[in-house]
Amino acid sequence: MNNYTSSGIEGLDTILNGGFPAGSTIMLDGAPGTGKTILGMQFLYEGASRHNENGIYITFEEFPEQIYKDMKAFDWDLKSLEQEKKLRVICMSPEILVQQMKHPNGLFDQLVKEINCKRVVIDSLNLFHFGIEDSVEKRKIIYTLRNILRKYNLTTLLIHEQTSLHKEEIPFVSYVVDGVIRLSLQAHNEIYRKRTLEVLKMRGCRIGEGEHIYRLNDSGMHLIPALSMIEDIVVTEDQAALTTGIPSLDRLLSGGIPKGSTFIVDTNSKANYKYLTASIGASRVHAGENCIFLMSSLTCIKDVEHLYSLHGIDMKELVKHKRIYFFEHYDRPIPEGYESAVIHINHLDDEEFKGFIKEKMAPIMTESIEKGESWFVYYDLNTFVSQRGKEFMNSFFAEEVAHTCAMGITMLALCNFKEIGIETASFLERTSNGVLQTWVDGNYQYFQVKKSPYGNMSHPLIVENIQSKPFIRLV
Helix, strand or coil, X not given: CCCEECCCCHXXXXXXXXXXXXXXXXXEEEXXXXXXXXXXXXXXXXXXXXXXXXXXXXXXXXXXXXXXXXXXXXXXXXXXXXXXXXXXXXXXCHHHHHHHHHCCCCHHHHHHHHCXXXXXXXXXXXXXXXXXCCHHHHHHHHHHHHHHXXXXXXXXXXXXXXXXXXXXXXXXHHHHCCXXXXXXXXXXXCCEEEEEEEEEEECCCXXXXXXXXXXXXXXXXXXXXXXXXXXXXXXXXXXXXXXXXXXXXXXXXXXXXXXXXXXXXXXXXXXXXXXXXXXXXXXXXXXXXXXEXXXXXXXXXXXXXXXXXXXXXXXXXXXXXXXXXXXXXXXXXXXXXXXHHEEECCCCCHHHHXXXXXXXXXXXXXXXXXXXXXXXEEEEHHHHHHHHCHHHHHHHHHHHHHHHHHHCCEEEEEXXXXXXXXXXXXHHXXXXXXXXXXXXXXXXXXXXXXXXXXXXXXXCEEEEECCCXXXXXXX
């Protein structure tokens, strides 16, 4: 059984993960001109015309004929729905409404039964309080209204006009109702004003937090969820996503990292990124992919060996079967058993290094891929910058992304955008398919998906250390 009621607005249903909880009472709060009436009527119109959920619109100020006329602008024929007994538009005073709602066989009870009502919009809450100074009496009226609506299991929008005279009412009402949605008009770029919707509260529903921009067009309200971008069809089409080993990150990435994509981890100097990158890399190894690592000055082979052993991977076995190679820019001892897998590139100039990749490594990987094998490449771009400069790193990285994508090789690159500068960071972000950012601010480490092939982005999440694999959790 579906426990959600569609709002009639696709973007709003998206941030509510399905719609309004069925039978809930929701306050729709906003200043004049924000489109509260339009949202309320769209909720009723879509319910009656598309979802077989009939509704009642109760207004204390507007006459039905005026509402019919106003809603014609959106091509909503309310009169036809009334003739089909799918909708009722009622104008009455708050006092009569409460009186009739309390009566077992009153007008409200008759209307609900007559059209098999499932949805209600009441416009507006402000008039329930008009002329009532006693706060106890105000609370009693709102509680009565909510309880009767719950008894009938009606999904209800209570419109609240936000004015300076009534701000004190909002905190109390927000405790009583099941949900609070706020519509706002805000200054934008000093010239324009943008309309935003924010779900402040919704019981029994996981919500997409933040302010979401909406437009009022010929079809009513159109809402665009925040942090949503166009899917990268080239990367995601026919490409199965492999798990990152971190369940919460997989959910943010719609399953994981697609084969053949390039992701960058942007981190500052204080952040512990090693558990994140190790989990992603270990997941690729468990999936049967061969690996290439460009080592940094801060990470040696023994460090990698230890991190991957936490994920049940024996690095020496990978070396034995020629499934892993390490590119080393630094003269440091090679651990026993790794001699055949370490390739020193510190003595190669830029052109020689490119030649080595093209003439030595490319044939090995091509032959492997022709056998049906896959590869995962991990580059520390900070090392490229420090050892070979930004100009080389930019040209090499662009070429690598093109080659790896063409060959179906997945690449993960580590970088500190702040250190390399805005121009280079922007280039890397444009070139890659995904950007994962982690940073430390005060006493907490944060994580955010800034870009992904599926268009998914996220709000900042806290990185929590845990004792079991993958040793971090995103909260």
